[in-house]
Structure formats: C-alpha cells, structure tokens
Amino acid sequence: MHEASIMRELLAEAAESAGPAGRVLEVHVDVGLLTGVSPDALAFYFEALQGDTLGAQARLDVRLVPLRAACTGCGARREQSELAWTCGACGGNLVFDNGAELTLRQLVVERG
C-alpha cells in the first residue's frame, strides 16, 4: 500500500521536471528486486492518480532492474531477474551489488 505514497512522490517529481509548459507522455521508472515495491501496485496507483498531475495521456513504464549477485561459496557472479538467495550451482549464500533502486529514470515530454 506504500505504493500509493511512492506514486504521489513520483507524479509530483515528474510534473516538476517537465515544467508548466511540458506535457508528460511517458514516465520510465527503475525498481530494484530488493525494494519490496510491487510494479503492479505502482501501475494501479499511476492510473488512479495521474489525472490530477500529469493528465490521462501519460504512460508508465516500470523496469525491474536485474540483480547482480555473487556467490559466497563458489564465487560465481551472475545477473538474475528473480529474487533467489542461494546459488543455483553450489547452494552457497548470495550477496548482491544492487537491488534498492527506486528511480525516476526518464521522461518523454511534449513541448507546446
């Protein structure tokens, strides 16, 4: 449910970055796999709240950022698109270089 609060921040940030003359067409967001933030919930609240700030034409794109993992057992490094805590090869624990991303990456803005 915190996705509602996160979306309010995102919409305000996008509107501010676009400026009063800009019409936001696309909002591109990065979400890390360790944030516990749900892309589906973000999409739901974007639709529910976009009318007041960006208008109905805006579209949201959420990219789940792959996790860069290293195994503490065998040392293997790999990228994973889903959260796993143990190494598929040796069963050792994984440590991660990233995963906390919650980023407004890009906007596509139309200027009148």
Add this chain to the structure above:
Amino acid sequence: VAELITIEQSILRKNADVAAENRAEIERRRAFAVGLVSAPGSGKTSLLERTLVALQGRLRAAVIEGDVQTDRDARRIAALDVPVVQIVTNGTCHLEARMIQGALSRLTAPCDILFIENVGNLVCPASYDLGEHRRVVLTSTPEGDDKPLKYPAMFRTADALIINKVDLLPYVAYDIGQARAFARQVRPGLAVFETSCVSGVGITHWIDWLLVERRVCVTADRRHREKGLRPTSGT
C-alpha cells in the same frame, strides 16, 4: 515535439532529504535515534517498556510513537514518565520523514536516546528513511521462523534483529537457528538478540548493544563536528 529527458533521481529523494535534516537535528540535540519496526503484535511497545525501565538512571530517553489509530501506546510510555509524542497516521501504513520532523518540533524534552516506533507493518516502512541512526526489526516466535525470507526488504534495511517472545518456544513450531540463518542470508552481519518481555531474558544483551552503538555514533558525530564536517548519514 517530444523530448526525452534523463532524470536518474530517487523517487523518494524528498523523503531522504527530510530524513537527513531529521538526523542532523537529532545530532544537534546530542541524541541517538533508534527506529523500531515489526509486524503488528510482535511486541515493539512491550520491548520499549522493558528497555526504558532498564535505561532509567543511565540515559535520558524519549519516544515517538507511530500508530494508525489511538494513543494507547503513547499512554503506556507516558506511564513510565518518559517524554512521548504520538503520531496518528489515520490509515497511512508507515511513518515518513516529514511526520518525524513534525514530531521532533513537538518533542522539547532533552534526551540522549530517541526511540521511533513505527506502525506495525513488515512491508511499507522499509522504503522510508526517517533519520534514525539504527533500525531494529522485531519478529516474535508465533509468527514463524521464515519471516526474513518473506519480508526481505525490511530485514535488509535493519541493523539488528530481535527475536521476541522466546518464552513461547515450548508451544510453537519455531526453529531459532533457522530464523537466524534466514536473517543472515538476507542481511549478512545482522546483530541478533533473543528476548522475552515477560521473563526479561535477553534484555541485558540488547541494552548493551544499544549503549555501544550509541557511543560509536556519538563519537563519530563529535569527530565530524570537530573537523567542521557534516555528519555522514546512516543507512
């Protein structure tokens, strides 16, 4: 004409800015702030009561209580003669840095250690830095030993884990070794304490950790001040 603008900015940047201001304000008051998070009913307020009693005569404590409704927890704290400010979120499922900023302005009593009890929720508070120096997550034995794997975002942001209600271990299927292993899988290096707020077991260890962490923090802060630097922020 459509134009692509690259922003690359944290969505919760404003919250992070206010959290940094809170941390600076808490350090200006020479205090050390500890955030408490858990599911509803894990025993945050009971642990606080035990902790505040144990700290009496050693440190001046104060509390910011976050609840969705009611001031019941704040009244429990006030009964111990500890300064307390209640935040009622009216439905919001987590505390945000702005709410703490408001609470700090209402908290006028001097203190050495400030506890911030979040709304009971193992999901939403994880995303919001409040300006605390350390974050402590509680879990209790009836909840099951797999909580760290089920709510990794919260455990990842914590500096210490308290496994509470160990007095109930004879009655629940809970493997403490398993819980510790899961927690350290999700958050390597996490400090782990086993407590019961009924018997008081484990409270001394937890208090020792608090005192050490506070000293580390206050010393680092003083060193920064002497060098005329801004304190570095915690996680």
